[in-house]
Amino acid sequence: MESAVSKLVADRPVVVFSKNSCCMSHSIKTLLCDFGVNPTVYELDELPRGKEIEQALTRIGCNPAVPAVFIGGELVGGANEVMSLHLKRNLIPMLRKAGALWV
Numbered sequence: 001m002e003s004a005v006s007k008l009v010a011d012r013p014v015v016v017f018s019k020n021s022c023c024m025s026h027s028i029k030t031l032l033c034d035f036g037v038n039p040t041v042y043e044l045d046e047l048p049r050g051k052e053i054e055q056a057l058t059r060i061g062c063n064p065a066v067p068a069v070f071i072g073g074e075l076v077g078g079a080n081e082v083m084s085l086h087l088k089r090n091l092i093p094m095l096r097k098a099g100a101l102w103v
Contacts, residue, residue, distance in 0.1 A: 014071050
């Protein structure tokens with residue numbers, strides 16, 4: 001299933017694995033959208049194989065499994081990692097490099 005995660009994040013600048021019921025997922029999606037990023041979002045609680053994807057995310061190091069943010073095909077991590085990058089002013093340059101931001 002890890003290969004399925006790889007396929008879902010390939011060729012997309014920003015991918016967020018999320019759950020509708022997760023407030024941290026909502027916060028991260030809002031942050032990215034406020035920057036002008038249009039992330040590809042997979043709501044695991046709406047996907048037929050969502051549980052399997054969630055388990056695969058845990059196996060590749062996402063703990064908790066959501067939100068799981070990939071930028072430029074690379075796992076950035078969850079809410080703590082994304083917010084840490086933002087506070088260190090490293091998130092926007094990373095988003096630009098991945099082609100998710102043009103300004």
